[in-house]
Amino acid sequence: MIKFLDLQKINLVHQQEIENALLEVFRSGWYLLGERLKNFEKNLASYIGSSQAIGVANGLDALRLILKAYIELGFMKVGDEIIVPANTYIASILAISDNGLVPVLVEPNIDNYNIDISKIEEKITPKTKGILIVHLYGRIIFSEELQQLAIKHDLKIIEDNAQTIGAEWGGKKSGNLGDAAGFSFYPGKNLGALGDAGAITTNDETLAATIRALANYGSNQKYVNIYQGLNSRLDEIQAAVLDVKLQYIDSENEIRRKIAKRFVSEINNPKIILPEYPENELEHVWHVFIIRSGNRELLQNYLAENAVQTLIHYPIPPHKQEAYKEWNNLSFPISEKIHDEVLSLPISPVLDENEVSKIIAVLNQY
Numbered sequence: 001m002i003k004f005l006d007l008q009k010i011n012l013v014h015q016q017e018i019e020n021a022l023l024e025v026f027r028s029g030w031y032l033l034g035e036r037l038k039n040f041e042k043n044l045a046s047y048i049g050s051s052q053a054i055g056v057a058n059g060l061d062a063l064r065l066i067l068k069a070y071i072e073l074g075f076m077k078v079g080d081e082i083i084v085p086a087n088t089y090i091a092s093i094l095a096i097s098d099n100g101l102v103p104v105l106v107e108p109n110i111d112n113y114n115i116d117i118s119k120i121e122e123k124i125t126p127k128t129k130g131i132l133i134v135h136l137y138g139r140i141i142f143s144e145e146l147q148q149l150a151i152k153h154d155l156k157i158i159e160d161n162a163q164t165i166g167a168e169w170g171g172k173k174s175g176n177l178g179d180a181a182g183f184s185f186y187p188g189k190n191l192g193a194l195g196d197a198g199a200i201t202t203n204d205e206t207l208a209a210t211i212r213a214l215a216n217y218g219s220n221q222k223y224v225n226i227y228q229g230l231n232s233r234l235d236e237i238q239a240a241v242l243d244v245k246l247q248y249i250d251s252e253n254e255i256r257r258k259i260a261k262r263f264v265s266e267i268n269n270p271k272i273i274l275p276e277y278p279e280n281e282l283e284h285v286w287h288v289f290i291i292r293s294g295n296r297e298l299l300q301n302y303l304a305e306n307a308v309q310t311l312i313h314y315p316i317p318p319h320k321q322e323a324y325k326e327w328n329n330l331s332f333p334i335s336e337k338i339h340d341e342v343l344s345l346p347i348s349p350v351l352d353e354n355e356v357s358k359i360i361a362v363l364n365q366y
């Protein structure tokens with residue numbers, strides 16, 4: 001059976017280094033806000049090319065904290081609107097509504113599954129204060145046009161970079177394209193911790209200082225609280241593990257690209273719609289490899305019978321979730337079509353050549 005994602009295998013590649021790092025933290029007696037976190041923040045900022053990186057507890061908190069900081073700084077207020085793709089993982093949208101901001105959904109582009117930039121401007125109102133772009137499935141969404149739109153309407157561009165660490169656009173890494181970015185190091189992400197973890201990158205020092213305080217009870221000095229903050233810390237154990245794995249992210253993303261390239265060039269079944277392989281391959285780090293089929297259930301069952309495990313990212317669009325009942329009657333046909341048809345194939349740095357060949361053969365026989 002080819003697993004969708006073999007996390008044990010992915011982490012055992014770095015067994016010695018990770019075990020040494022874990023042991024060092026354990027023996028140090030220092031578990032929060034220590035040297036390991038400082039090192040990881042420094043290395044992450046340097047990798048992304050941003051001046052600031054802040055470790056936090058998870059990816060949802062990273063996005064929540066960016067918006068909360070913009071509210072504290074007066075750039076946004078409760079009731080303001082944030083543009084977001086209609087087909088994202090729900091966390092992007094939760095981060096907005098949790099802050100009392102209003103998510104405004106925009107349809108994706110069927111060719112790359114990312115927000116359709118040409119449909120953003122019609123959704124901008126006097127209340128719009130930001131665009132939360134989501135580099136979905138590992139592919140960057142960015143353009144000059146988007147930048148110009150943000151300048152024209154004085155909007156913050158916030159990147160949900162949970163799925164796309166290491167991708168590049170115009171010589172810059174994702175996470176350094178907008179005003180601030182949220183990262184998730186959930187175990188299954190391209191850079192995965194051994195539990196929950198997240199981070200924020202930005203070049204805005206005031207924003208960074210505000211986020212740092214907000215993530216630590218609203219405190220910038222022990223027992224002095226300037227905001228009503230939260231507790232969202234990246235612990236020393238996760239920081240130490242992430243620091244080890246960060247060294248290998250480029251080579252691991254490169255393996256994902258090689259696999260994606262094989263899938264795209266060797267799967268040739270007309271019943272299966274393949275993803276676009278971007279002209280500039282650095283724009284994609286293939287967090288998931290999405291195929292589409294009009295009869296997904298049949299295809300998924302067939303693959304399971306042939307020992308290929310697949311997942312669906314994601315089966316229900318946010319506007320059809322009970323959590324957002326007020327949107328249930330809205331219509332986003334492109335997003336709905338994507339949610340009805342997508343299927344994610346196994347792809348990871350430990351998927352070997354034979355497994356890739358087998359997946360291709362099974363799909364071509366379907």
Ligand SMILES: *Cc1c(COP(=O)(O)O)cnc(C)c1O
Nearest residue numbers: 058059060089091092162184186
């Ligand atoms: C994983 C993910 C998140 C949330 O990350 P957590 O660490 O699970 O909180 C946010 N946005 C997207 C697009 C994600 O894939």
